[in-house]
Amino acid sequence: MNDEIVGYVCPICDTPNPLSTNYCLKCGHWLLDTNTKARPIAKREYKRYFKNNSIGSKVVSIIKWLVVAILLIFVVMVILVACHLPSSTTNNVPVTKQVATLSPADFKTQSITIPYDDIARQTEDYVGKKTILTGQVIQIEEGPNNQIIMRVNMTKGQYGIYKDTVWVDYTYKQGEKRFLEKDIVNIWGSVTGRKTYTSAMKVDITIPEINAYIIEMAPQSNT
Numbered sequence: 408m409n410d411e412i413v414g415y416v417c418p419i420c421d422t423p424n425p426l427s428t429n430y431c432l433k434c435g436h437w438l439l440d441t442n443t444k445a446r447p448i449a450k451r452e453y454k455r456y457f458k459n460n461s462i463g464s465k466v467v468s469i470i471k472w473l474v475v476a477i478l479l480i481f482v483v484m485v486i487l488v489a490c491h492l493p494s495s496t497t498n499n500v501p502v503t504k505q506v507a508t509l510s511p512a513d514f515k516t517q518s519i520t521i522p523y524d525d526i527a528r529q530t531e532d533y534v535g536k537k538t539i540l541t542g543q544v545i546q547i548e549e550g551p552n553n554q555i556i557m558r559v560n561m562t563k564g565q566y567g568i569y570k571d572t573v574w575v576d577y578t579y580k581q582g583e584k585r586f587l588e589k590d591i592v593n594i595w596g597s598v599t600g601r602k603t604y605t606s607a608m609k610v611d612i613t614i615p616e617i618n619a620y621i622i623e624m625a626p627q628s629n630t
């Protein structure tokens with residue numbers, strides 16, 4: 408039954424035509440022309456011709472493309488997210504990085520001093536708070552786009568030795584001088600949460616994290 412002749416393929420444009428027409432549905436060629444004979448096709452082949460053009464298969468191919476597109480978008484997002492997370496660090500507290508829209512002067516006036524013990528013990532209570540601290544830079548790593556991460560000891564102890572480490576994220580302003588390890592700096596910024604990093608001794612250490620808006624060299628004073 409599948410071998411039954413159900414139409415003719417146009418010799419000019421290769422379009423399958425049903426038996427009911429004498430002229431090609433696509434190009435209008437006379438299918439009964441004996442010089443360029445139309446090839447008869449069986450039901451099986453006719454179906455195959457239409458398989459690629461039927462509405463059903465179009466829907467299927469559109470769905471296929473959608474799935475591929477969604478997968479691609481997903482993969483791109485995963486890559487983007489992965490790129491933004493430094494491999495050795497994770498955030499324990501959701502970070503709401505505050506884009507400072509205040510002028511530096513206003514930011515400074517609104518900043519409060521928070522003792523290290525408070526930031527460290529009740530970090531969540533201080534997330535989003537503007538704070539000022541003076542501390543010693545103990546480590547700086549420069550990233551792309553003038554971004555730096557620093558570890559800063561923010562409590563001045565005996566003999567002028569600083570202790571109590573916080574994590575500081577900062578972006579250099581254009582033309583700003585670089586900070587160096589051992590610098591004593593004033594930092595104005597927002598508490599963003601806690602940061603866990605892996606120390607050189609391969610131990611995970613969690614410390615308060617501050618997103619700095621302004622950093623200035625502290626006026627030098629001897630103890």
Ligand SMILES: [Zn+2]
Pocket residue numbers: 417418419420421422431432433434435436
């Ligand atoms: Zn034709």
